[in-house]
Amino acid sequence: MINRDPLSLKIFRVAGLIVWMLITLFPLYWILLTSLKPASQIAEYPVRYWPREFSLENYASLFQKSQFGSYLLNSFVVAATTGLVATVIALLGGYVMSRYEFKGKGVVMLAFLVTQMIPAFIALGPLYQMFTNLGLVDSRFGLVLVYVAMTIPFSVIMLRGFLANVPDSLEEAAMVDGATRFRALWNIIVPVMTPGIVATFIFNFVNCWNELFLSVTLINTEDRKTIPTALNGFISSFNIEWGPMSAAAVLTIIPTMVLFAFASRWIVAGLTSGATKG
Amino acid sequence: MDVSTPEVTSGTGVNGARPARRRNFGRRTALTLLAYLAPAFVFVAVFTYYPLLMGGQMAFRRWSMLDLTSTPWVGFGNFATLMADELFGKVMINSTIWVIGSLVPQFLIGLLIALGLRRNFKLRGVYQAVVFYPWAVSGFLIGILFRWMFNSEFGVINDMLMRLHLSSEPISWLADPNLALFAVIVANIWYGVTFFAIMILAALQSVPDELLEAAALDGAGRWNTLVRVTLPTIRTTLLMTILLRVIWIFNFPDIIYGMTGGGPGNMTQIATTWMIRYTQQGEYGLASALGFIVMAVLVVFTGAYLAILTRENRS
Numbered sequence: 001m002i003n004r005d006p007l008s009l010k011i012f013r014v015a016g017l018i019v020w021m022l023i024t025l026f027p028l029y030w031i032l033l034t035s036l037k038p039a040s041q042i043a044e045y046p047v048r049y050w051p052r053e054f055s056l057e058n059y060a061s062l063f064q065k066s067q068f069g070s071y072l073l074n075s076f077v078v079a080a081t082t083g084l085v086a087t088v089i090a091l092l093g094g095y096v097m098s099r100y101e102f103k104g105k106g107v108v109m110l111a112f113l114v115t116q117m118i119p120a121f122i123a124l125g126p127l128y129q130m131f132t133n134l135g136l137v138d139s140r141f142g143l144v145l146v147y148v149a150m151t152i153p154f155s156v157i158m159l160r161g162f163l164a165n166v167p168d169s170l171e172e173a174a175m176v177d178g179a180t181r182f183r184a185l186w187n188i189i190v191p192v193m194t195p196g197i198v199a200t201f202i203f204n205f206v207n208c209w210n211e212l213f214l215s216v217t218l219i220n221t222e223d224r225k226t227i228p229t230a231l232n233g234f235i236s237s238f239n240i241e242w243g244p245m246s247a248a249a250v251l252t253i254i255p256t257m258v259l260f261a262f263a264s265r266w267i268v269a270g271l272t273s274g275a276t277k278g
Numbered sequence: 279m280d281v282s283t284p285e286v287t288s289g290t291g292v293n294g295a296r297p298a299r300r301r302n303f304g305r306r307t308a309l310t311l312l313a314y315l316a317p318a319f320v321f322v323a324v325f326t327y328y329p330l331l332m333g334g335q336m337a338f339r340r341w342s343m344l345d346l347t348s349t350p351w352v353g354f355g356n357f358a359t360l361m362a363d364e365l366f367g368k369v370m371i372n373s374t375i376w377v378i379g380s381l382v383p384q385f386l387i388g389l390l391i392a393l394g395l396r397r398n399f400k401l402r403g404v405y406q407a408v409v410f411y412p413w414a415v416s417g418f419l420i421g422i423l424f425r426w427m428f429n430s431e432f433g434v435i436n437d438m439l440m441r442l443h444l445s446s447e448p449i450s451w452l453a454d455p456n457l458a459l460f461a462v463i464v465a466n467i468w469y470g471v472t473f474f475a476i477m478i479l480a481a482l483q484s485v486p487d488e489l490l491e492a493a494a495l496d497g498a499g500r501w502n503t504l505v506r507v508t509l510p511t512i513r514t515t516l517l518m519t520i521l522l523r524v525i526w527i528f529n530f531p532d533i534i535y536g537m538t539g540g541g542p543g544n545m546t547q548i549a550t551t552w553m554i555r556y557t558q559q560g561e562y563g564l565a566s567a568l569g570f571i572v573m574a575v576l577v578v579f580t581g582a583y584l585a586i587l588t589r590e591n592r593s
Contacts (some may be wrong), residue, residue, distance in 0.1 A: 005500075008477060020471075045432055047433075119569045121553045152321055
């Protein structure tokens with residue numbers, strides 16, 4: 001199969017892939033470049049594709065003019081906590097869904113799947129009311145609760161897909177040897193499917209890190225805002241300051257980009273097989 | 279989702295296909311399993327289903343943050359208000375253009391890239407990891423990035439067009455009612471190609487090599503093999519991916535929200551950005567009714583799509 005293509009087709013293929021890579025990378029390059037230009041050179045026309053000088057002043061002014069440090073910390077704490085809690089809960093749930101047949105299993109699965117299809121905006125108003133009554137408005141803990149509920153369904157589906165690849169003879173052998181079901185799950189299965197678990201955690205982390213509409217609805221106080229909520233404030237002002245804005249965008253993108261690049265192979269496996277196995 | 283796709287899952291081997299075996303287990307096991315499943319179920323029930331159901335009934339009440347003292351039952355009043363709004367028709371047309379205009383190019387470019395990546399080469403892993411990065415970025419932030427690139431005064435897109443002499447003066451992409459929808463669709467195409475490339479690549483890799491070799495032995499050219507053998511083999515996966523994507527794009531306001539917020543003059547307003555606007559105005563009754571309309575449209579579309587597919591498969 002290899003090397004049978006004529007040269008012209010090969011060149012076409014390589015050229016096409018390179019062009020697409022450049023198109024994909026350009027917005028990232030552009031926002032990074034904008035963030036590193038001195039403030040005076042951002043509003044400049046014709047545009048410069050390589051700045052005369054580099055500067056970190058946009059980053060400095062971002063941290064001076066806004067509480068970006070708090071936003072970063074809030075986003076990190078909320079996303080990491082949610083990722084951890086949701087992944088553990090979904091692992092237990094996914095284990096049952098993958099290993100056992102029981103009455104109502106189809107309904108449970110459907111209930112998880114349906115949440116992926118409904119426009120979530122319907123829930124925003126009632127959630128706000130509910131959280132007002134519970135005293136959870138403006139609370140990072142409250143945000144974690146909603147995010148855990150938001151990320152569980154897909155995590156269950158994804159982990160169930162990964163679990164299907166682990167033969168159940170493994171944990172049966174352990175249980176014959178006297179281990180409890182939980183021990184067998186924890187000591188035998190978890191180590192085998194670490195890639196799947198890490199991928200699920202990263203997927204959840206990134207989803208929470210990026211979530212906008214729930215956090216905008218539930219968080220008002222400046223020092224409790226997550227990054228997307230803060231960015232929403234930035235673009236709502238009449239005159240967007242593109243210098244600090246681009247610095248904020250770069251600092252938002254980099255952590256999740258690194259995480260995704262690290263786990264992309266496993267996430268792709270989880271999405272393409274786990275998601276279609278429903 | 280009983281539309282499972284054997285081509286994609288075949289990589290999981292024997293274990294993936296085996297049915298969960300144990301049906302008869304003791305009471306103790308049953309309780310343990312219930313305990314395992316309970317946390318997931320409770321979270322989703324309390325923080326997803328409860329607010330969704332509450333939101334559902336708001337669609338039939340006059341429910342506005344402006345006056346919470348009375349939330350009377352109004353039947354289909356909210357639906358009537360929406361449909362009588364002159365924006366309604368425009369929003370539905372915009373939503374349709376948004377979905378088709380984004381989806382068709384996403385699919386075609388995604389298919390080309392998947393075909394390009396099909397045979398292994400040295401840096402394929404690196405290439406995939408690099409091209410994969412938009413997935414890690416929120417649609418909202420992508421919207422902001424493109425808002426900056428489409429900026430009419432200092433935007434890089436205008437600069438490129440003028441350097442290439444494709445335009446003689448700066449274009450106000452996001453302020454021009456005739457161009458704004460085009461601009462947000464360009465951003466969405468860029469964002470969504472990766473998804474198609476990855477799904478199609480996974481499907482392509484499930485096509486057995488023997489099948490392609492047999493076609494080659496029969497003297498089929500590359501193009502014929504692609505159109506007559508490869509694509510028909512992965513047809514189900516492709517059609518299901520397209521269906522899921524239609525639903526997803528219809529429900530995806532993030533890029534528009536970050537880029538134009540639905541403006542100028544509602545020229546980029548789609549159903550879900552309109553819902554956001556009602557939510558932000560505190561008009562939960564109207565927002566919720568609009569949510570029902572979105573769901574109804576999608577359910578009808580899905581039903582029709584699957585019906586046509588089934589009929590074609592039979593003949």
